[in-house]
Amino acid sequence: MKLKFTKMHGAGNDFVVIDAINQRVDLTPAQWQLLADRRFGVGADQMLVVEKTSSPQVDFRYRIYNADGGEVEQCGNGARAFVRFVTEKGLTDKRAIKVETMSGVIEPTLESDGSITVDMGAPVLDPEDVPFDATGLQGKPEGDDTLWPLDVGGRTCWISAVSMGNPHAVQVVDDVATARVETDGPVIERHVRFPKRVNAGFMQIADRHQIHLRVYERGVGETLACGTGACAAVVAGIRRGLLASPVTVNTRGGVLSIAWQGGNSPVMMSGPAVSVFDGEIEL
Missing domain, CATH: 3.10.310.10 (Diaminopimelate Epimerase; Chain A, domain 1)
Structure with missing residues (x-):
């Protein structure tokens, strides 16, 4: 299968970002590892997947895979890359979006100066x-x-x-x-x-x-x-x-x-x- 992607980074933390709204994405852990491989694949710390959401309260679903092929709950630098990606690719015209993750909803905003602010929610301390x-x-x-x-x-x-x-x-x-x-x-x-x-x-x-x-x-x-x-x-x-x-x-x-x-x-x-x-x- 051919997979279209965008290579991005947030302060050097680098990502392969994939639009799973306009193409089918169903990869095995080994294929995620191959994408992340810096010699045999594209190379990335994480792979970020943009999906549709079934919730009317949010705009997108956001899935994250680490370089070892495992899916994880959250990625803060990736959240900033996510909002830039969906904006640049015309998937939304909003500058502030709500995004569903495995650990809850986050709210990234593309600021007028080009920087990105993310409401990461309250920390869990127990x-x-x-x-x-x-x-x-x-x-x-x-x-x-x-x-x-x-x-x-x-x-x-x-x-x-x-x-x-x-x-x-x-x-x-x-x-x-x-x-x-x-x-x-x-x-x-x-x-x-x-x-x-x-x-x-x-x-x-x-x-x-x-x-x-x-x-x-x-x-x-x-x-x-x-x-x-x-x-x-x-x-x-x-x-x-x-x-x-x-x-x-x-x-x-x-x-x-x-x-x-x-x-x-x-x-x-x-x-x-x-x-x-x-x-x-x-x-």
């Missing part, structure tokens, strides 16, 4: 709902947050457990450049305490309104940027009393802006989304 198994652990209160001890290769890492529609384990490090992302990231991702695996965030505090962040993504590995990871890190930092909204998040691929007023208020994420090229691949 460990059981992240999900994170805290059974038998002694948490350490810090501000409004609770830090949890995680055994990582015989060492203890203190993490904040946050869900932004997908699970995150956020830790503060002295320097992201020397953080043990490549070694600790895969261990944390598959830690037994996270039954659905987890995205591992490594956050360096620059000042109360600025951080540096690296994220080892579940099912992908380290990416140049992670939108939900940026949201989770800022939420954790604000709850710990280390940060104040809004926060500039410096990733290896670009800059994101995150605002959160605490409690059940939504996390607002702003940043770029770029179309790179259109293509067609034979699968």
Whole structure:
């Protein structure tokens, strides 16, 4: 089968975006892996699928597949790419849309300056709902947050457990450049305490309104940027009393802006989304 696609990225977090409204898309995990392969396929951190929705309250359905072929709940940078894609391809004339995901409805908006803002909804902070198994652990209160001890290769890492529609384990490090992302990231991702695996965030505090962040993504590995990871890190930092909204998040691929007023208020994420090229691949 021939599959038309658009290659996009948001701050270096790259995607293959597929219109499943105007073409049939029914791929196996192996075919998703092939699309993501940087040598034998197109190359991407995630594949984003645009579908019709059966709900009259939303505009589109949004499905996300990681590079390992597994479907996941949420992708913040992908949400920005999604709204640019449906706008550029003439699938909508709205600048603000409601999009159904596996974890709920998000609301991305294409701003007049070309940037994109996404209402990511309120963070989920109850460990059981992240999900994170805290059974038998002694948490350490810090501000409004609770830090949890995680055994990582015989060492203890203190993490904040946050869900932004997908699970995150956020830790503060002295320097992201020397953080043990490549070694600790895969261990944390598959830690037994996270039954659905987890995205591992490594956050360096620059000042109360600025951080540096690296994220080892579940099912992908380290990416140049992670939108939900940026949201989770800022939420954790604000709850710990280390940060104040809004926060500039410096990733290896670009800059994101995150605002959160605490409690059940939504996390607002702003940043770029770029179309790179259109293509067609034979699968």
